Amino acid sequence: MTKRLGVVLGTIFAVLLTLAVPANANHLPDYGPRWVSTLSPTWHFTPSVPSGDWRNRIGDGVRQWNQLGESLQYQAGSDMADRDPRNSCSPVGTITMHRFNIDGGGGTVGRSGYCEYLSGGTGRFSSWIIFDKSEEWCLGTGDCYDGFLGTGLGANIDLWSVASHEWGHVGALGHYAANDGVCADNDAQATMCPKFTPGSERLRTLEPHDIDSFRLRY
Numbered sequence: 001m002t003k004r005l006g007v008v009l010g011t012i013f014a015v016l017l018t019l020a021v022p023a024n025a026n027h028l029p030d031y032g033p034r035w036v037s038t039l040s041p042t043w044h045f046t047p048s049v050p051s052g053d054w055r056n057r058i059g060d061g062v063r064q065w066n067q068l069g070e071s072l073q074y075q076a077g078s079d080m081a082d083r084d085p086r087n088s089c090s091p092v093g094t095i096t097m098h099r100f101n102i103d104g105g106g107g108t109v110g111r112s113g114y115c116e117y118l119s120g121g122t123g124r125f126s127s128w129i130i131f132d133k134s135e136e137w138c139l140g141t142g143d144c145y146d147g148f149l150g151t152g153l154g155a156n157i158d159l160w161s162v163a164s165h166e167w168g169h170v171g172a173l174g175h176y177a178a179n180d181g182v183c184a185d186n187d188a189q190a191t192m193c194p195k196f197t198p199g200s201e202r203l204r205t206l207e208p209h210d211i212d213s214f215r216l217r218y
């Protein structure tokens, strides 16, 4: 079977939102092909992801989607060798977790991508998530420091939030527009908004628009 690397578009930026313009919320656009041939893909850490809080928060992220009870259910698998997933596809039906520098502190904090079938199957072939090792990650489940990045200011990029968001991309969900009403920086901010405020924990749990969009697909 043949396959190809998807375009890398799944990026979440950690910057303060500007004034959000209320708008009618829309269902999310696709981010690459949906899972079709494999609705029980397995996900795998690589040695680049430390044990403990790192792995627990990534697990918290995938749980948000699994607990919706739809046909797509991610299954935990054993560790796989690390590599740069942007250069080659992992085996069919697998999703790999990576942690390395993307662009230094700030800017992009996480990224997701995929491979898709070109023949011998339909839809998404495999997928991956990279977390930027250079961020001041907040690894717990409580309140993260509210403030901008800076030396000694404290950890303000919420790993659980970023994990929930990137897992949405693994499920082929794209972004809302930054000025969509569901992306206002408040307690109802949707997980699949493209930006969030450092120190915010608002993307951890899914909002109705995220849920509806996932259910439309699976």
Ligand SMILES: [Ca+2]
Pocket (backbone or CB within 6 Å): 102, 103, 104, 105, 106, 107, 108, 109, 132, 134, 135
């Ligand atoms: Ca970064």
Ligand SMILES: [Ca+2]
Pocket (backbone or CB within 6 Å): 143, 144, 145, 146, 199, 200, 201
């Ligand atoms: Ca906070």
Ligand SMILES: [Zn+2]
Pocket (backbone or CB within 6 Å): 009, 010, 011, 012, 165, 169, 175, 193, 194
């Ligand atoms: Zn994103």
